Amino acid sequence: MHIPDGYLGPQTYLPAWGVMAPVWSWASARLKRTLRARHLPMTALAAAFTFVVMMFNVPLPGGTSGHAVGSVLVAVLLGPWAAVVAVSLALAVQALVFGDGGVTALAANCLTMAVLMPFSGWWTYRLLAGASAAASRRRRAAAAVGGYVGVNVAALAAAVLLGIQPLIARDAYGRPLYCPFGLSVAVPAMAAAHLLVVGFVEAAVTALALAWLTRTETALPDVRQQPSGGRPLRRLGIAVTVLALASPLGMVLAARFGGGTAWGEWSAAELSRLAGYLPAGFQRLASIWRAPLPGYGPGSAEAASSAGRAVWYAVSAVAGATLVGGTVLALRRIVTRRERRGRSA
């Protein structure tokens, strides 16, 4: 999954650095806050641990072998932000000391293996583990599924990064300048290898290592009890509100530069106009559900001025974000209650 230098064009690796810079900055701020504690050597050693985990080859049926990445295991044991720092540092050491993985592609590799993998794996683990006991089978199964999901999410992201190269960079003769395999090749190739083989290695190592540690280690760190540092929900709320209010910009810019509907998001009328006919199945399914705010506004909004439509667009964004956020918070409340009940039982 380590993308070497030269496979990604600057159109991809520069935005990856742009995405990772605030993530590292945030992680660095968290690291600084805990510098006085034993966190510093633990983070350094967690990075070294991640590196060493990749050295443990696991035999697979059929005579082959594979190795785990260990991001989800570190996330389960030390928390996802510790995993971001530890895996980023391990990848940096691999690139700078061992020449494994690219220097320009370092941010892209960190995005897939140090951010997407630990967070997706950790969230899956938390969702499935619930309030179960540390040594329970459910906790081990949750870790296994977390490892499987995490490594597959990371592989899919790496495949997309590689697969979009032929779409965005070609020479004068139309030949791809960077990775020549498009999405139709890169995604199935990576997905097959990770869904069928590597995912199971990651799942086995994550679950079995957690089981071994819960059996032998009496004082495992409980990441659920770590302080969150500040008020992340409030900050997230502010960020989402700002983004929601800025959302009409996309509509205004699309109208200014003559952009049409996004590819594949056509309404029945648009598809009928573009294709010359409306497939029967599409026609049947299109009328199953009547949205309360069709086209991000009431039915009359289509006829309104562009300012009126922009207001409705922002209102829809705030309403949608509130609905999603409210659902997540309600779920969180249910999970927390169950956890409390589980602890008191």
Added chain:
Amino acid sequence: MAGLPEWLRPGARPTGRPLGAAVGDRVVRRALGAIGRALALLVVETEPSRGGPLRDADPRAKMLAAVGLIVVATLLREPASLAACLALPLATAVAAHVPARRLVPVAIVAIASAAFMLPATLNVVSGGHPVLTLWRPAPGNLGPWRLPAAVAVTGSGIVVAGRMVLRATACAALAVLLTTATPPQELFAGLRSFGVPQAFVMVLSMTERYLAVLLQSARELHLARLARSVAAIGVRREEAWAAAGVGAVFRRTRVLADDVALAMASRGFCGEVRLLRPARWRVGDWIVVAASAAAGAALLALDRGLA
């Protein structure tokens, strides 16, 4: 004798497959080889003589030069200019008396890239004019895909694959030259000059330092496993052993982290990060940066001229 397992009793012969042919044995030996190579590389990193004249240049200058040229390599489009970009670090390595074994990772990248790019030479991936027909399948479908009339190597495919192999190898050669000529601790201290947060740099240098300790632990685990094996065990038990090994390394990690934290506290660490101060920038360092900038500009000009 009642408590002894069957295989430990005097005169007992191991049952199951002989160890030498077992997959698990090969996997453990392969892991031991990889750990040994990584450890050797970490030890070699501390040799003061490697890197020749480049060794004396400031790490910031070397980093600027290498990363700048790697970025240039990702911008080049023509195979000839990419070949020149590859020749540059190889010639520098020869001039700086870099041992050939240090360039092994470059060869590995070249071979791996060539293998990865082989399908890109075919008309089914890259299209273009066929230069060598490999297979003419019977008309039909393979699942949802329609079989092509012929599978052939194309001129466009060769250019695409060649370009990728040359670019990946040139980038790897530049990265290896940088890591060969600069000890990791100096390299990490140099990162501070490029805006990398102090805490990150400190943790990075600690990671590199303790990596050898954990690698040694992993090596001991693998050696112990090999020394105690008398016959092949099943894949499930192999997986359980690997997971237990990972767990054991994690326990070692925690113990070591506690020891290091206590050692730091006893030496007066109170959260203030101190790093090695980089040496003063000298005339020679300017020459390294200027030469690499000139080489990068020349490569870009050559590339645009060939386009």
